[in-house]
Amino acid sequence: MTAFKTIDSEDLSIAKVFQSFYKVPDYQREYVWGEKDAQGERGDEVEQFLQDIFGEFEQATKDDAPEYFIGTIVVCADKDGVLDLIDGQQRTTTSFLTLCALRDALAALGAETPATLSDQILSSSTDWQGDTVNRMRLDLQYEDAQGVMAEYGEGKGYDARKDGTRSIRNLANAYAAIREFLKDKFGDDVQAVRRFHGYFTNKVKLIRIQTPDVSRALKIFETINDRGVGLDAMDLLKNLLFMNAKADQFRKLKDEWKALTQALYGAGEKPLRFLRYYILANFNVRDAKIREEDIYNWLVKANDQTNHIGDPLGFAVRLKEAALDYANFATLKNQQGHLESGLANTRALGGSAIKQHHILLLAGRHLTGERFTRLCNAIEEVMCVWLIAGVLTKDYERAIAQGTKALREVKTDADLDAFITSFVDGQKSLYHERFRQALLTLKSWNVRQFRLKYLLAKFTQYFDIQAYGAAGKDQLGPYLVSKVEVEHILARGADEAAQAEFGDGAKDINLTESLGNFVLLEKAVNIVASNAAYSVKAAQYPNSQFLLTRCQTELMQVGVNDQITRAMKRLDPSPTWTAETIRQRQEWYADVALDVWGLRHVKPHDIFDEMFG
Template sequence: MAKIENHKYTIEEAFRECFYIIPDYQREYVWTDKEVQQLLADIDEQIGGDNTREYFIGTVLVSPVGGQRQHFEVIDGQQRLTTFFLLLCALKHCFEGEVQSQAIGGLITTSYISADGENQVRLKLEPRYENAGEVMTRIVDIASDPEKTRAGIQAAGIKSFGSLERLLSAYGTIYRYLQSNYQDPKTLKRYFGYLANNVIFFQISTDVSSALKIFETINERGVGLNPMDLLKNLLFTQVLKDDFTKLKGEWEKVTKPLAKVGEKPLRFLRYFLMASYRIENARRDGVVREDEIYDWFVKKENEVLCNYKAAPFAFVRKIIISVECYVNFTQQRDNNGNANVAMNNLAQLTGGAFSLHYVLLLAVSPLPPALFDHFVKQLESFLFYFIFTKSPTKELERSFSIWADELRFVCEIADQALQREQLNIFLMNRFQAGMKAKEPELSDGIKRYNFESMQQYRTRYLLRKLAQHVDMAFRGIKVAGSLDEYRGLEIEHILPNTPTADLLADFKRKNPGRDYNQEKLRLGNLTLLEKPLNIIAGNNFFELKKPKYTACGSYLTRSLVKLEECGNNTSITRINTKLVAFDEWTAETIDLRQAILIALVKEIWSISPIDVQ
């Protein structure tokens, strides 16, 4: 085997010193919003802890490119490197006008003089599959928000599909994450400082054939230490040797279910602690970071609180019960392991990466099924306000740990009427009050909401909930069912995403001063439509699309063309008072429909007390 070199890099050092090439024989960029958000959240959690501690993101395997100093083909690690490159691109725009922007620019590109004496610019990370290199170059050159970036790429005639769409989606996810969590320049600088200097990886460099062999060996034989081993060893010190086999068997009931669903053990432990115990620390924020978990356990007062020394098996059993609930939650099941509509809806809102709400779900897991189900529905409304106002995650982290203490108290109440009464008090004081404080911010956010405002799965969730609410009112149904019945509907741009020349000219004539590319993305221009109808509707004028809309199963879409009549003071006539049918489709029409949808949003996502009887 050829010479193998190993080097420890920070993110800043890697992109300052190295050029990374993603060869066309490698698989393309496959990370979804879940993986991107997970990486961002993992780094975010570390920033709240010891800021001098390094955060290791794994090993990157590369092969040197002959004749070019510090140029490497990436054999393993391109998903992470590509995501970090996009993160640097987003940070550069966020720091626009600041010295940090220039510094980050040097990590993204470098200039050199060609043999012809021309100044050339080269990306520090260059994907060579499909048209990814051109897409990445455009992202760097446009250096703007996701909406303008996507519009610029479309204007350049680059079709976004597959991995190219995932690159754009990842950039949008990263940009929105920074905007939501690091709007303050001071915190943004702190974030960049930690990312640049404390996030590290080991880079193994050798020739291609050797690198591929190493990659195969790592993936087939590599077994890392379980991050829960320290806690397991701590518990083993509390039992007699004759009980080792029994404890090992019990511990597997903790680790195996988490591994089966791909959940990080340390994340579970963090949520378990905040859900199960009152957390005291020097920061007085009630939060346990991943790198603080073991230190928390070994403190004398927490040893007594958990009672793992006196009753280790009872403590492990408590963890096992929480693991069972936690796994159920990840699979959209309730606290009894049953498929649950409310949990399914909650999952469609939060997506795979957002999981902080599991702290509250674990805290209320002992509630009777009816109360648990009611709590989840209210939690969905609360999180909708939080997510769609792009509030910082850390704002919730501190609150959830404190609220978990209050919810444990509710769960311990034996009297059913009193328990319901106390749960209602919590819902009003915490969820309702929090939503009321954010109501102006939400109204403004929905007013400005467009196709690029959120990840597409959240836009689908929003439209599905709107369609379901209108259909329930139309049919006189009181209890909401699963959103799955709307999965067969696609997002339809009423003003087409790719208009014909005639349609574009007609819009400009009727809507002076309005930008078509902006109007087509607005929430008021979006609806749901069955795929076959969506294909037929195509890029036609609104007048030609009307027959397809009237054939839609969703009344929210049918009502765009005609309001159906059925007697006086019926469920249909009542919902009709909140809807409008349109003769033509203009920018002013989109304004009106956006306002209609804002009113519906406030109806749908609200807090309802549970009957105390």
């Protein structure tokens, strides 16, 4: 009869927890509590951890105190008896840092450190051969930590390294938060710090589950965190891959996962959003939708598509390669790291918050060179139609997810032509009239300022390219810089002469804030034009470098049938500026938009493929 090794579960105080030695294996994720956001604000996980404990500490009497439970950790012992920490790294590391901070706070107050506290941080162990080794009670073995935990254990405190890897910064933030907490709550009261240490080590408790091997520990980790409670799908997926990988694959799997996450963090992207987009781009998802909280459950059931169980390392490699491309896309580059105008333009259109088009980019990442550029340009056009037409995010994201299946099959120029016709032109067809009507009625308050400038930049660039060619004009960036401004032809604060010249409606914001009343103008020229009458501004507009603005009042005289003259035939100069000319200019913009965003050849609804409906 086979004897199975048992799983032990113990209810332990912090004092008993740190009678053992722990190490966080090198394949674990880094320490993330206390991480600062883009605004430099420190995460509040550490403060909340301590505040919750302090709340119970305050209920203590001279005779007794309530216990406080901080959760579960999962461990398994190595051959030397050191416990690999499989789950619970964040709270265990924070607890260890708290012990270090308590010791350092006492030292700063000139108080003696209790021997029990010192032993909870640094002690010795003797192996079966009789060799005794001094070691920290907790050792972070992943590369991001680079031995910094020992510096806190040795008492360097505020002098421990603060810069370097993400984990080093987060550990420094956490340690500082703990020291600040102790100072705030106890000031210079040595006895109060001692009492808190006593409460922390004796009344704060956790459940430690010890398993006979790593695979069993990983399985328990998955069970405890079922449905992603406390962890997100990226953490659970990582665990799932390790659980199904062979032991000799751990190092490679860890390296692939680290490269994946570093690529995303380096680009400022959220790993969970990337994972969701990756799934929508590469696999068949029911109803073409999946919420972030559903990702892990979907993965568990979708091995027939992903093969992450049969080949966890291969899946991680594929995911990493996609993440590297995604990081490039997020920084407006193609797979080779070169700037892609279509992506830069889409960012100017949508801002940094709109990223759903990344699903299409991930589905089309196998395309290279001119094909990928065509895809990016087509995405910009259809995104503009969706956003200006006011299509709901959930509707165009659903369309995107449905379109990925066809995009994944694109191999040739003819395939790409077919995809653009069926999907991109199909979506343009569906929203053609809503797009045109939106432009006909568009006011500045209908769109964000950056989107208004994007629209005017595209109109301006379009005619510059028609007149002068694409060389030097193919990038939208020069039209979007701060020294180029959105000019109100009839100024919002028009002076008396301008109001008198314009006549009725000079103060009507429905006129001054209409798309038809706007043009791009260099700041230096705009300062001179200011709030003056149109007849005065007319002398300044020809000083612009933009053909559309230069010809605001009249066409230039350059030739008979040269390229510039042919381009100017499409322009709409206005010798005078009235309420009627503003309306006419807006109609003209709405018509030109059909060429700028490729809708002229697309008839409303006629070629819309029902598969994308």
